Amino acid sequence: MFLTTPEPNSPDFAQLTMEQRDGVRAWLRAFESHPITKPITQWFATVARSVGVTPSTVKTKYYAIKKTNDWRCLIDSRKSAHTPTTCRTKNPEFQQFWKLLCERNQRSTKAAYRHLIRMWRNKEEIPGYTDLPDWPSLPQGWSYRNLNRISPNKLELTAMRHGIKAAAKYMPMVYSTRVGLWPGAFYQFDDVWHDNYVRCGSELTRVIELGALDVLSGCRFAYAAKPRLRKDGGKGKQNITEAEARLFVAGVLWDHGINHQLGTTLVLENGTMTVSGEVARIIEDYGTRPDGSPLIQLSFSGISGKQQAVLGHYAGRGGGNPRHKASLESLHNLIHNELGMLIGQTGHDRNEPEMTHGITREQEQLLKVIKNLPAERAALLKHPVIDFHSQFLPLLNDLYADAINGRTDHNLEGWHKCGFVQTEYTLMPGSEQWLQLEQIPDETFGLISSAARQEPEKWTRTRKLSPAEVWESGLDQIQPVKPYLICDILGKDLAKKRKITSSYITFTDSAVDAEPLNYSTRIRTTEGNFQELEHGKEYQVYANPFAPDQLFICDMNFRCLGIAPRQQRVCSADTTALQASFGKAAERKAQLLTSLRNRHAPDAQEIQERREHNRRVANGELVTAHERRSEGGRIGSNTRRANALDEHEVHETFSAISERTETPAPMASDDDISLSDLT
Known part of the structure; x- marks a missing residue:
């Protein structure tokens, strides 16, 4: 039986479904394996068993082949889709x-x-x-x-029903890697709302946090939390302002710095965490890289969602593009999860647990009760919601140090390719004590090394470095910017005029600290020297609530003079810290009084001389300088005469001893030698 077979490049064969192509191949193999024999009915049955169909089906295919001699008659039409003419x-x-x-x-x-x-x-x-x-x-x-x-499809329905931002996960994306970056290459900035209530003073509120992430290390190296307190006048609550965003960026550039060799890019957004156009130009004019590009570059995430899927259709609200800062956005989810055990949760996407209503209601009633109680009595109350300053901030600091920046059980992209892994050794297999190679004692180094080569799975382990370890390893390449740039970023509108009336400049900001912030009037100048601010003189100062450990000082013409450090309080039980603080205070007191003491040095000397004169008179000692000089000369002559006599006697003594040793004497024991024998 002659039958054409499909060509490898046949479009008709390629358009069939996989099941149809398998069926055609099965028929062709059956006909090839079983040539036609008589009686024909027996042959139909043999082929039917080979293909897995009835003999009548084989009979139908046989007569179709005799008529057309074309393989297309072997296609199972039942598995074909309906044509538009039939459906x-x-x-x-x-x-x-x-x-x-x-x-x-x-x-x-x-x-x-x-x-x-x-x-x-x-x-x-x-x-x-x-x-x-x-x-x-x-x-x-x-x-x-x-x-x-x-x-x-899912993309089309999501784009029309929820917007282009929601449909982005069904669209093509660009995947980036940290491999090839350098320390401080990219800092990503963003804000995040914490999903729990806190109390701050007499208010129950939520917390907003600004944060910065180093992309290479994945370390959230800078963060600052702020409670949403009521605005002046009581209408609305405070959110992050453009000025606070400037303050936070300035704090990062000063407290941490940038890579002055290869440069740093600040990844900002167009909404909350951003800087204005003029400030952006000031930052990018700071310096240039070897290739001529700005030393500090700014990258702004685009507005996503304003332009919808259908061009010319109604526009959306628009917002930041979270994929522009994917590393930081994914970290926010980890932060929410780790703080999910705090009481007073607002829930995921503001879907509050039912008991949150009762918690906040009870806390608000307690805050009203406090207003009518004495302070010592109010301190005895037990609150269901944690305090922002004394409880939430310490907990947040511990969270970042351990669960966020200190974690090693992460799956950060490109970690192994970057070499951010470390081999550790144990001195006792089965224990949880692991040491780096340089930490192994010298006396056991050879033994441990030999054992590790023979059984590495028993004596060694490879672990991932934590984000904090990677960040700290690159700090030698990160340096702060010049102080004048910080003042230029903050601008004249954020400067505050202060007159020096004591040895400290004081600020009060309940969002930063429940107690006043004191800054020393002894500043470190831009040249690295120390200088005291003039008493009674006015200065322009910059207080940064997101970097509260220093105060930037300018003169009235906004010329940057230096930085005033914050005066930290010392625990009364820490004697070492107290002694160091007392020493620094005494040193500063001496420096403050140096010019005063120099001016009054003659008066002080005259007073000391008068006191010495009166003491001599009262004790019957020589009074005038002439008498003391004469007495001193007489005493000097007697001393010289006595010294000469002593030298003569010593010479005679040693001469006598020499004469005795020249004439041998009978041997004597040590007990027979007396002091008179030597003299």
């Missing part, structure tokens, strides 16, 4: 119309299907069905299950 749901115009109905309905495809059925019963125009076939019966293929197969 109108394949009509392209109808499919587009059906998808349009689904996309216009903002909630349910099933509701769009019911709308289509009403249109059919009302004889409204439907593309592909204008002739109303078999009306009022539903057309063939109009079951919901069948139409749902040609509904808009």
Whole structure:
């Protein structure tokens, strides 16, 4: 039996389904393996067993082959899709119309299907069905299950119902890597709302935090939390302002710094965590890299969601593009999870647990009670919600030190390619004590090294470095910017005029510290020297609530003079710290009084001389200088005469001893030698 076979590049064969192609191959192998024999009915049965069909099916295929000699007659038509001529749901115009109905309905495809059925019963125009076939019966293929197969895909439905931002996860993305970066290459800035309530003073509120992430290390090396307190006047609550964003960026550039060799890029957003155009130009004009580009570059995330999927359609609200700072955005989720045990949770996406209502209600009642109680009595109250300063901030610091920046059980991208892994050794297999190679004692180094080579799985382990370890390893390449740049970033509008009236400059900011902040009037100048600010003189100062450990000092013409350190309080029980503080205070007192003491040095000397004169008179000693000099001369002569006599006697003594030793004497024991024998 002659039968053509499909060519490898045959478009007809390629358009078949995989199941149809397998069926054609099975028929061709059966006919090739079983040549035609008589009786023909027996041959039909043999081929049928080989293919797994009935003999009548083989008979049908046999006569089709005799008629056409074409392999296409072997295609199982039952597995073919209906053509548009037999099922109108394949009509392209109808499919587009059906998808349009689904996309216009903002909630349910099933509701769009019911709308289509009403249109059919009302004889409204439907593309592909204008002739109303078999009306009022539903057309063939109009079951919901069948139409749902040609509904808009997930991308199209999400884009129309929820917006282009929500549909971004179904669109192409660019995946970046930290491999090839350098310390301080990229700092990502963003704000985050903590999902729990705190109390600050007499208010119950939530906390906003600004943070900076180093992309290479994945370390959240800078952060600053702020409670949302009521605005002056009581209308609304405070959020992050543009000025506070400037303060935070300035604090990062000063407290930590940038890579002055390879440069640093600050990744900001267009909403909360951003800086104005003029400040951006000031930052980028700070210096240049070897290739001529700015030493500090700024990168702003684009606005996502304003332009929707349909061009010319109604625009969306628009917002920051979280994928522009994917590393930082993913870290926010970890922060929320780690703080999920705190009482007073607002819940994921503000879906509060039911008990949060009762917690906040009880706390608000306690805050009202406090106003009518003495301070010592109010301190005895037990609150259901934690305090911002005394409880939340210490907990947040511990969280970042351990669970965030100190974690080693992470899956940060590119970690192994960057070499951020470390081999550790144990001195006792089975214990949890692991040492680095340089920490192994010298006396056991050889033994441990030999054992580790023979059984590495027993004596060694490889662990990932924590983000903090990677960040700290690159700090030698990170240096602060010049102080004048900080003042230029903060600008004249954030400067505060202060007159020096004591040895400290005091600020009060309840969002930073419940107690006043004191800064020394002894500043470190831009040249690295120490200088005291002039008493009674006015200066322009910059207090940064996100970097409260220093105060930037300028003269009245905004010329940067230096930095005033914050005066830290010392624990009364820490004697070492107290002694060091007393020593520094005494040193500063001496420096403050140096010029005063120099001016009054003659008076002080005259007083001392008068006191010495009176003492001599009272004790009957020589009074005048002439008498003391004469007495001193007489005493000196007597001393010289006595010294000369002593030298003569010593010479005679040693001469006598020499004469005795020249004449041998009888041997004597040590007990026979007396002191008189030597003299």
